[in-house]
Amino acid sequence: MGLGLREIRCSGEPLVDSENGEELMRVQPGVGIALADLPCESPGTLYITNKQIIWVNDVDRSKGYAVDFLSISLHAISRDPDTYPLHC
Template identity: 80%
Template sequence: MALGLREISGEPVIDSENGEELMRVQPGVDIALSNLPRESPGTLYITTKQVIWVSDVDKSKGYAVDFLSISLHAVSRDPEAYPTPCLYTQIETEADDEINSDNSDSESNYVHDLSNIREMRLIPSDPMQLDTLFQVFCECAELNPDPNAEEQEEEHDWIFSADQMEDEEAEEEDYMSHNPTNTLGHSNGHHDLARTILELQINDQRFEDAEEIEHDEKDTHH
């Protein structure tokens, strides 16, 4: 499956044979792609697999993006971020690594290739619909989990959940309470250091015993 936004022509096609279902149709939605001019008006189609926008002015013009390509979606009501309340999305593309973020002119030209567009804003004429659209996006995103997520979890299996961390801390506290001489070394993960500290403590005790013996011998001679 290719990542990124793609252009479509005509009414949206739903792949019902493979289980794709239409979740919501929202009329009166404008669209803004990256830094390109805002396009309006249009109709938004949200299915279990993709997001489709079709222009009401020119039915042959439209855009589609799979949920697997949408890495983030959020409701934006901050006028400093965008003048109009909208549903903001970030899109993963196959060319992300090729764009030089330090060269704005290059990026401006690059963004005209739809496969390289990384931001999409959906702007309903009724801002009250934003929360509903956001919820539908959340439901569809759950239906399309990242196929690489399981591999990433296996690669980073050293990351513990809160319950696991609590169990680890409890075991460590129990260990330290029964092994007070190992506290410093164990807490830093260096058992050799703990052994060295223990040996130093034993040696210190030996030195103290030697000094006491020497002192007793001197008293005896006197």
């Protein structure tokens, strides 16, 4: 796993720490995730808060990943099948 990325267990929806100012900003269903050289996970739901990005697997709703962030920006879109077999 990458620096700061952590595997999480949840009960379908991620915990948002509203007592400490965390707010849910966006929910995006149907998001695939690929980590390093591991196979692509089945589609899941991406939750973006003002403090972290959380992805929860749609098949196994107890499985997910989270990473804290300071800011988010879109870097690039890849259509190169030599880099990854699917557009991402």
